[in-house]
Amino acid sequence: MYTVHSTVVVPEDKIDEVIHIYQNRSKLVDEFEGFVSFQLLQNEQHPAELTVEICWESKKDYLQYITSKEYKKVHELEKNYPDQNLASIRPKVSRYRQVAT
Numbered sequence: 001m002y003t004v005h006s007t008v009v010v011p012e013d014k015i016d017e018v019i020h021i022y023q024n025r026s027k028l029v030d031e032f033e034g035f036v037s038f039q040l041l042q043n044e045q046h047p048a049e050l051t052v053e054i055c056w057e058s059k060k061d062y063l064q065y066i067t068s069k070e071y072k073k074v075h076e077l078e079k080n081y082p083d084q085n086l087a088s089i090r091p092k093v094s095r096y097r098q099v100a101t
Contacts, residue, residue: 001036001055001056001057001058001097001098002055002056002057002058002059002061002062002095002096002097002098003053003054003055003056003095003096003097003098004053004054004055004056004062004093004094004095004096005051005052005053005093005094005095005096006051006052006091006092006093007049007050007051007052007091007092007093007094008049008050008051008089008090008091008092009046009048009049009050009089010048010050010086010089011048011085012047012048014083014085014086015042015047015048015050017083017086018050018086019040019042019050021086022040022050022052023040025038026073026074028070028073028074029054029065029070029071029074031070032061032064032065032068032070033061033064034056034057034058034060034061034062034064034065035054035055035056035057035061035065036055036056036057037053037054037055038052038053038054038055039052039053040052040053041053052091059095059097062095
């Protein structure tokens with residue numbers, strides 16, 4: 001199992017908008033080989049901190065996805081957010097390999 005977290009801190013007045021964007025996401029990643037799950041997590045103590053968690057069967061599957069045309073398409077959609085302040089936020093990305101269950 002290979003897990004990727006992308007964490008952003010959004011302006012307080014944009015929290016609901018960002019959550020809505022992810023609730024209505026394209027789901028292109030869901031169809032990709034090796035995809036296991038997607039979650040949007042909200043920090044309870046700091047609600048403006050949102051983390052996307054995507055789990056993959058393997059690092060190889062993840063790397064194949066991030067070099068795919070589907071990945072490029074999803075990220076091109078992000079550049080077209082009506083709110084350019086949101087489009088300019090860069091996430092902190094962390095990658096994890098499963099070492100125990």
